[in-house]
Amino acid sequence: MTRNIEFRDVAKSFGAVNALVDFAIRVDEGELVTLLGPSGCGKSTALRVAAGFEICDSGDVLIGGTSVVALPASKRGTGMVFQNYSLFPHLTVHENLEFGMKVRKMSRSQRTARVGELLDLVRLAGLAERYPHQISGGQQQRVALARALAIEPQVLLLDEPLSALDATVRVEVREEIRRIQRTSGIATVFVTHDQEEALAISDRICVMCDGRVEQIATPHVVYRSPATPFVARFVGKVNDLAVEMTAPSRVRLRGHALEFAVPPSEVQSGEARLLIRPEDICVAGSAGGDGLQGRVDGVQFGGATTSLDVAIAGTNHVVRVSDSTRAMQFGIGDAVSLRFDTERVLLTRE
């Protein structure tokens, strides 16, 4: 039997609010799929439906090919890690890890052996006799992950497990989760609203909005080829510019004379929005080229990358340009020339 999970046209509403609308994805064995979206988009609801904490209004959830919607949470065979620290405060790390195995009536020797393996897996072998309040938040989440894996679930469900951690620990635990998930080869659904986290950890990302799936693809595709304007705006930074279509596949910035070609899209005429990522705009130091002329309005040094805010001459457009090379050394007030990588732009109706 394959260890996978599939949502088939799942719908769930809370009163007048549709939390999930025809939600359909499949996560295969060994795969980590992230549900990414803003607060209230339904990503945690999807996870809770899979875990059995919520009952869907319609549709089906299959784990290992078998429908589980009629099963209680305790019988679904899912392991879950929660946003809040969920270790049982009255039990030691060792006893927490044993809890699910005791429920399954595993022998003491089996339990002890498995606890040892799990502690090695999460690299916390020396902390077995500590209580949750005696270990750090990051360690608690690693124990929670080990506890979820202890019952050898068919599917691992991670509900924003990093959101309570500080930035440095978050990255550490994120990498640890990915390593452990790869080692165990378990189908994993990871919920987050943090796009950077999603891009870093996922095999595929499912971007959600208002209970619907906007796009499911690899992080690279979601970032480079967003399927909808919502995905472009939500994942990564994007310049959102008002344009006019002068002809099919030709646009000009509103209030600017310069026209340029864009890839064919469903937007053929009239007013539109042009979405382009900061790194898809080239900036040249000397003014007077055939690009868009502008003036540097602000500089943000971000360590690995530097971003400029450039006010385009003759308009009220300000675009953000970013570059990871050390060549971009402009100051506020410098005149610059901008060239859009028009193959990368996305056009959408206003």
Place this chain on the structure above:
Amino acid sequence: MKISRLSAWFTIGIVAVFYIVPMLAMARFAFQRVPVIKLSWGNVFQKWTLQPLVDSFGATEFQRAASLSVTLAIATALVTIVLLLPTMAFAHLSSPRTRRFIEISAVLPFVVPAIALVVGFAGTFRDTLPILIRSSFGLVPLYVITALPFTHRTLENGLAALDIRTLVNASRSLGASWWRTIAFVIAPNMRASIATASFLAFTVVLGEFTIASLLLKNTLPLYLSYSQGSNPQGTFGLGIVLVVISTVFVAMSNRFGKKVRS
């Protein structure tokens, strides 16, 4: 700061006088072999004896009444926890409306007089379930209700201190049944609240007179009331012991309560 501290100590002193002076008077009456009319400052330290108390402890009637009261108190504490804890845990997981409903129901015993409770209870069960009226254990449900305002509040505080939703979900996702979750996850994390609620229920039962009297059950408070004529000194001695036990329980509840709050 200094004035408020002084006034606090003054208040405590006044309360202590109101509490201790009657207790000392009771103690002199109960444990001094001096006729009441001759009690004075001059013989405060004379002829003290525990014999009246020893006599009372030896009385079969007392032993029966005390044993019944302690049994009822333990049963009340157990039934309270077994019924109330899962109900309140469930209320915490479901809608706030359910929680409010339970909260309002829990304070009703403050406004419903014991006589009304007994009349309703007896009227309902005299014909349908007469064993509840005949058996002394029929008092337990009534005691559970009487103690509800105290026990509910204590358990509510304990539950509010826990992230019960996450703990329950974690336990359920690990395969535990609802009952296992209550017994092995929720209850152990509420030991202090459960102990406090049990002590309070115990104390309420040890002091309850009206319900037992109306249902003609010979509990300890009733024995104390009836035995005043035949053995007044022993009865007052027992009264002091009961007050001391209740005070110890309340102090222990307070100590556990502090633990819950921390």
